[in-house]
Structures are given as structure tokens and as C-alpha cells.
Amino acid sequence: MPMEEKTAFFSLLKRIGVPDSLNADFLYEAYQACIEGAKEMRGANASLADLGINGVQLVLYLVNEHSFYLSTHPQDTEEALAQSDEYLSFLASVSLDKYFTNERLFYKSGTLASRYSPLMSTLDLYLNFILGMLSRYKKGDPEHTLIVDILSKGFSVAKCVAELLEGGHETEAFSTWRTLHENECILHCLVKSGKKTMDRYLRHIEYGIAFRSGLGSKEATDAIFVEIKDNMKAVGLKSKDMKRYIEYGWLLGIDGVMDTPDFKFNFRDGVQKVAGLSQYSKVYEMSSEVTHSSPVLIYSKKNYFFYLTLLNLYESFFRLEQIFTTLYTSSISQQEKEGYTRMRKLYYGELIAAYEMSKKIFASLAKNNEKSQA
Numbered sequence: 461m462p463m464e465e466k467t468a469f470f471s472l473l474k475r476i477g478v479p480d481s482l483n484a485d486f487l488y489e490a491y492q493a494c495i496e497g498a499k500e501m502r503g504a505n506a507s508l509a510d511l512g513i514n515g516v517q518l519v520l521y522l523v524n525e526h527s528f529y530l531s532t533h534p535q536d537t538e539e540a541l542a543q544s545d546e547y548l549s550f551l552a553s554v555s556l557d558k559y560f561t562n563e564r565l566f567y568k569s570g571t572l573a574s575r576y577s578p579l580m581s582t583l584d585l586y587l588n589f590i591l592g593m594l595s596r597y598k599k600g601d602p603e604h605t606l607i608v609d610i611l612s613k614g615f616s617v618a619k620c621v622a623e624l625l626e627g628g629h630e631t632e633a634f635s636t637w638r639t640l641h642e643n644e645c646i647l648h649c650l651v652k653s654g655k656k657t658m659d660r661y662l663r664h665i666e667y668g669i670a671f672r673s674g675l676g677s678k679e680a681t682d683a684i685f686v687e688i689k690d691n692m693k694a695v696g697l698k699s700k701d702m703k704r705y706i707e708y709g710w711l712l713g714i715d716g717v718m719d720t721p722d723f724k725f726n727f728r729d730g731v732q733k734v735a736g737l738s739q740y741s742k743v744y745e746m747s748s749e750v751t752h753s754s755p756v757l758i759y760s761k762k763n764y765f766f767y768l769t770l771l772n773l774y775e776s777f778f779r780l781e782q783i784f785t786t787l788y789t790s791s792i793s794q795q796e797k798e799g800y801t802r803m804r805k806l807y808y809g810e811l812i813a814a815y816e817m818s819k820k821i822f823a824s825l826a827k828n829n830e831k832s833q834a
């Protein structure tokens with residue numbers, strides 16, 4: 461075993477955060493067993509013959525498999541296992557099986573665009589960048605970090621939608637977009653109306669906790685319910701409306717909201733309408749049907765739902781990105797701002813081009829769909 465190869469392996473273990481408590485020499489021995497086993501598997505299986513080995517991924521399977529075994533078999537010490545040829549063979553075999561099956565031969569449900577396609581890769585790059593920048597901000601303190609928390613969750617859900625599309629799970633991606641849209645509508649309402657509404661939103665979070673008996677104090681819970689009932693009475697709501705009030709009553713923090721035509725304490729006629737995004741009501745309703753496993757989910761057309769979801773993902777992303785840009789550029793140096801502007805100019809334009817191309821494809825699909833139903 462060349463010393464430089466072993467040194468490089470130990471360096472890799474450090475880079476990927478493998479605890480020093482694990483026996484690095486044994487892991488190297490197990491990795492070598494995996495490499496030998498891979499040669500045998502590729503020689504015996506034609507479908508594996510041309511597949512190379514991603515060393516980092518294989519090591520990650522190996523390390524996690526070994527750690528899991530140690531945690532679930534406390535009676536076996538690592539020193540004893542390191543001396544067992546049987547365990548070495550078991551560990552290498554399981555790690556290789558999972559590596560080849562999960563990473564190289566995994567089932568793809570007829571993907572329409574891989575993560576390497578500019579339709580997805582530009583969006584992935586932008587999402588990864590934004591999530592990385594948002595990680596710099598303090599989070600989890602709602603009174604001070606509400607907007608950052610909601611924004612972070614929105615981009616995280618957007619990344620989830622993109623990954624589902626890349627994996628060939630179009631309807632699942634579409635139903636997940638529904639959560640993204642709810643997130644962006646709430647964010648638009650809060651950003652547009654300011655601190656008064658944010659404070660009310662935070663109070664309704666407390667209402668929700670009390671409703672689910674999560675305050676831990678009967679006195680505090682009773683006091684909150686008195687407050688809820690008084691507030692409901694002031695706007696003509698009855699006891700049966702309590703859950704809706706708790707979920708949507710924070711909209712009352714927006715001046716004149718009750719004068720909004722056909723306003724109701726719900727998502728479609730409340731949050732979505734106040735956010736100015738009612739044009740998405742029909743597609744949101746369709747997404748709800750998919751969420752509840754209707755025939756739309758079971759008998760869906762993959763390409764139709766792929767582009768429908770992708771377009772709505774792009775549009776939600778564009779709106780969230782505008783809010784992020786305002787937040788981000790107000791808190792960085794001039795040099796960072798110039799760098800971000802250059803990056804944005806390059807990739808935002810590419811994203812717009814991908815969006816416009818997808819829009820044309822979807823229009824053609826929708827037209828063909830109408831003809832087939834005529």
C-alpha cells in the first residue's frame with residue numbers, strides 16, 4: 461500500500477469530518493477491500509463493467525456503515541472488529557452494494573431534465589448560493605429574524621422542488637410547490653405591511669401553540685383563549701371559526717384588510733389575495749388535488765407536470781430572489797455588492813432564458829393537451 465495513497469485517504473477522512481475516535485487504519489483497510497470487491501463485481505456484472513468509482517461517495521458509505529454498526533452493536537468493540545476478517549468482508553460488501561445501487565444504478569422515474577441541464581443547474585447554483593449567504597444570518601429568534609427565517613424556508617423548499625424534478629418526481633414536486641407558494645404569499649404580506657403585521661403574526665404563532673396545548677401553563681393558555689375570543693368577537697367571528705382565526709387572523713394587522721373585496725380568513729381569499737398573487741389560485745387548487753392523491757396524481761402526464769411545476773418554481777424563485785437581494789445588498793460591503801451584481805447579471809439572465817424556453821414548451825404541451833381532449 462503506497463504511503464502517499466494512505467496519507468491522502470487520511471486527509472480525506474478529515475475533510476469529510478470523520479471523528480478521530482474511529483480507527484482510520486481499519487477504515488483504510490476496509491476501503492482497500494471495497495476497491496478489490498468492486499473489481500470483482502464489475503468483472504462479474506456487465507452493467508457495472510464501465511462504471512468508475514467515486515472514492516468520496518464510497519468512503520462516505522463505508523464510514524457511515526461502520527459508525528452505524530458500532531452504535532447498534534455496543535457489545536462489539538472496534539478493536540475486535542478490526543481483527544475480524546468476517547466483519548471486514550461484511551462491511552465492504554454492504555458498503556459496495558449501497559454505493560452501486562444507490563449512486564450508480566438507482567431507479568430514475570423517467571427524468572425529463574437532469575441536474576446537469578441548464579434548466580436545472582442554473583437554478584441549483586443560484587439556490588445554493590443564496591442558501592449559503594442566508595446561513596450567515598442569525599436565525600430562530602422570531603422577534604428579530606422572522607423575515608430571514610421565512611425566506612430561508614422558502615429557498616429550502618424551492619431546492620426540494622428542484623431536486624424532486626431532477627429525480628423524475630413531477631407530481632410530488634408540484635405538490636411541494638404548493639408549500640413554497642404559501643410561504644411566498646405570507647412573506648409578501650409581511651414585507652409589504654411591516655412591523656405591525658409581523659408582531660401580529662408572531663402573536664398568532666403563540667395562539668397556535670396554545671391551541672395545541674403547548675404552553676405548559678393552564679393559566680397562560682386560558683388567558684390566551686380569552687384574548688382570542690375577544691378578538692374574534694370584534695370582527696364578527698364565531699367559536700367554530702377559531703382555527704381559521706388562529707391561522708389567518710394575523711392579516712388583521714394590515715390596515716384596511718377587511719375592506720378587501722370578498723375577503724375571508726383563509727388562504728385563497730385572504731393571504732393569497734392580499735399578497736397580490738390571486739392569479740395562482742387555479743394552479744394552487746390543482747396542486748392541492750395532487751397533494752390529496754386524486755386521479756390527477758395517479759394519471760398525470762409527466763412532461764405536462766414537469767413544465768407546469770418548473771414554470772411556477774421559476775416564478776416563485778424570481779419573487780423570493782427580489783426580497784433576498786434587497787435584504788442581502790443592504791447588509792454587505794460595496795465590494796461584495798459589486799461581486800453579487802456581476803454574478804446576478806450572468807446567472808439571472810440565463811435563468812430568464814431557461815424560463816422563457818420552458819414557457820414555450822409548456823404552451824405547446826397545453827395546446828396539444830386541449831386538442832386531445834376536444
